Amino acid sequence: MNYPKIWLSSPHMGGTELNYIHEAFDTNWIAPVGANITGFEHDLEKYLSKDVFVTALNSATAAIHLGLILLDVKAGDVVICQSMTFSASANPILYQGATPVFIDSELETWNLCPIALEAAIVDCIYKGQSPKAIITVHLYGVPYKIDEIRAIANKYNIPILEDSAEALGSSYKGQKCGTFGDISVFSFNGNKIITTSAGGAIVTFNQKLKKKVEFLASQSKDEAPHYQHSETGYNYQISNICAGIGRGQMKVLDEHIVLRRAMHDFYVTLFDNIPGITVFSTTSHDYFANYWLTSILINPSETKNGIDRETIRLTLLDSNIESRPLWKPMHLQPLFEKYPFYGNKIAETLFENGLSLPSGSNLTDSDRDRIGTVLLKLLS
Numbered sequence: 001m002n003y004p005k006i007w008l009s010s011p012h013m014g015g016t017e018l019n020y021i022h023e024a025f026d027t028n029w030i031a032p033v034g035a036n037i038t039g040f041e042h043d044l045e046k047y048l049s050k051d052v053f054v055t056a057l058n059s060a061t062a063a064i065h066l067g068l069i070l071l072d073v074k075a076g077d078v079v080i081c082q083s084m085t086f087s088a089s090a091n092p093i094l095y096q097g098a099t100p101v102f103i104d105s106e107l108e109t110w111n112l113c114p115i116a117l118e119a120a121i122v123d124c125i126y127k128g129q130s131p132k133a134i135i136t137v138h139l140y141g142v143p144y145k146i147d148e149i150r151a152i153a154n155k156y157n158i159p160i161l162e163d164s165a166e167a168l169g170s171s172y173k174g175q176k177c178g179t180f181g182d183i184s185v186f187s188f189n190g191n192k193i194i195t196t197s198a199g200g201a202i203v204t205f206n207q208k209l210k211k212k213v214e215f216l217a218s219q220s221k222d223e224a225p226h227y228q229h230s231e232t233g234y235n236y237q238i239s240n241i242c243a244g245i246g247r248g249q250m251k252v253l254d255e256h257i258v259l260r261r262a263m264h265d266f267y268v269t270l271f272d273n274i275p276g277i278t279v280f281s282t283t284s285h286d287y288f289a290n291y292w293l294t295s296i297l298i299n300p301s302e303t304k305n306g307i308d309r310e311t312i313r314l315t316l317l318d319s320n321i322e323s324r325p326l327w328k329p330m331h332l333q334p335l336f337e338k339y340p341f342y343g344n345k346i347a348e349t350l351f352e353n354g355l356s357l358p359s360g361s362n363l364t365d366s367d368r369d370r371i372g373t374v375l376l377k378l379l380s
Ligand SMILES: *Cc1c(COP(=O)(O)O)cnc(C)c1O
Pocket: 058, 059, 060, 061, 062, 085, 086, 088, 089, 137, 163, 165, 166, 186, 187, 188, 189, 199, 200
């Protein structure tokens, strides 16, 4: 079996990225400052088409950490976080010495359950500690219940830190994800819809906050001829080389979204008449998903021979095709299981029965043939 590996989501260059890297070499801006960084930030601001300020950083994890600092999260504070997510959403809470409180998902968007969220907030307040922030996530590029979550946040006067790492290009009621939080973040890691190899960005809503981000991300240097510091600093700047990749990738972002959405359509058609398989899809026209990853839910009581998630995953792997269980909820992780959790078993059940399938914008007709053949042979 000599078939090449089919990846879940691999980097997809557009062709102009190297031009920007050459420019950086030609001008000798091989540094965490330079025209590619300001250019990339400008491209993102324009793309989000709202009055926002974008600062490119070296990861979304760094962006979430700085976001928590901007929201004044300190040791002993409580921060609410969607449980079903990548650990990078929650780890920065621990960096700050704060306590995470995890919230279950709802079935429509797989994101924050408004009912469990409000129950958690009420309980935290009752116990004498209003949460300092709510970390929301658009899982797999599907927007969360924006209006309901915002209404709850406003009712209790708690800011939202929007983890839009998976949702560049997604929108809700015509407004782009990454503009709904009091602070928002994006990731440009190698597996995301566009990549800078490694990188991220933080979105803020005024110039003053952007300046503060730049200050913190570059070691918190006070104004002085020598190096003078009165606050803890961080080294979270992006490289001008990586930002050059980002500038090239911005030219193909919309194309990548069309292609990822076409992968989603491919799976919807493929599983149309297959019992026990549901393709995770948006349920109303208010939601526009970039479908960063297409995921399915498997109901083994309805599939042929009771086939389950692991059987599908291992069968694909046998044909050198990568797939991956959904994010294991944080409240079930050894690192986080001692922290409070509000909700039921929605996230847990999604994790048990969900599988993300190859979704890259660079997949070919022959890749789709291979994937389709393996899945249909197994399941129909
Ligand atoms: C990828 C991802 C991150 C982390 O992004 P990095 O740029 O790798 O730090 C954070 N949150 C979510 C939901 C992600 O998918």
